Amino acid sequence: MTFFEGSMYLWIFLQFPALEFAHEEGGWGDTMSFGIIFAAMMLPRSRWVVTTSKLLALTLIIASICFIIPTLYHNEAVTFWCFCIFEVCCGIYFPSVAHLRERIIEDHIRARVSSVLRIPLNLFVVIGLVSNREEIVKLMKSRLGRQHRENVFGICSVGLLSAATILGVLGTDE
Structure with a gap:
């Protein structure tokens, strides 16, 4: 949860x-047309529910690839489509994790466990955003900002691959 949701929040920024x-x-x-870009990312999502941990692991791998490709290829179309694919991964991730939580964590402690898991999630996001001492606004537009973004995307990619590996090893088929 920490790696995917943390990566998602960092991606938003x-x-x-x-x-x-x-x-x-x-x-x-x-200049770019952010209105068109935002509209493309908000296209209706499928209501398909993922039923296995292996499919969730595959989603994490695809999300990881969506983070690493924009650091390797500085192409607008490639970056845009990676982000669109990541949006689809978000649509698969949330119902899948909810289903797994229901199966793995007992009802009477589920809210407490989810609250405790928010601590590393928030730490991951805050550290990712403030890991450079430059002001955030200046950081986003500068060359140094580009390197910072690529570092954060790389860390997110590694985290997502780690989560996919752990899920593949520990996950259960239904």
Whole structure:
């Protein structure tokens, strides 16, 4: 939960600066149509419920790939589609984790366990956002900001792969 949800929250903060950088690197100028980008990311999602931990592990692997590709290819279209695919992963992740929580954690302690798991999640996000001493606004647009984003995306990718591996090893088939 920490790696996926933390990666998702960090992605929310860093997705548009990453798209802007890829847009500028592609020679498309300084302005982007964020309204169209936001609308594309908010397309209706499927109501398909994931029923196995292996499918959730696959979702985590795909999410990991969506974080690492924009650090390797500074292309606006590639970055955009990686972020769209990550949105689909979010749509698969939340019902899957809810289903697994229901199966693994007993009803009378589920809320307490979920609350305790929020502590490392929030620490992960805060450390990811303030790991550089530059002001956040300046950081997002500068070259140093690009390197910081790529470092954060790389850490998110490794965390997601770690979570997928743990889930693949410890997960149960239904």
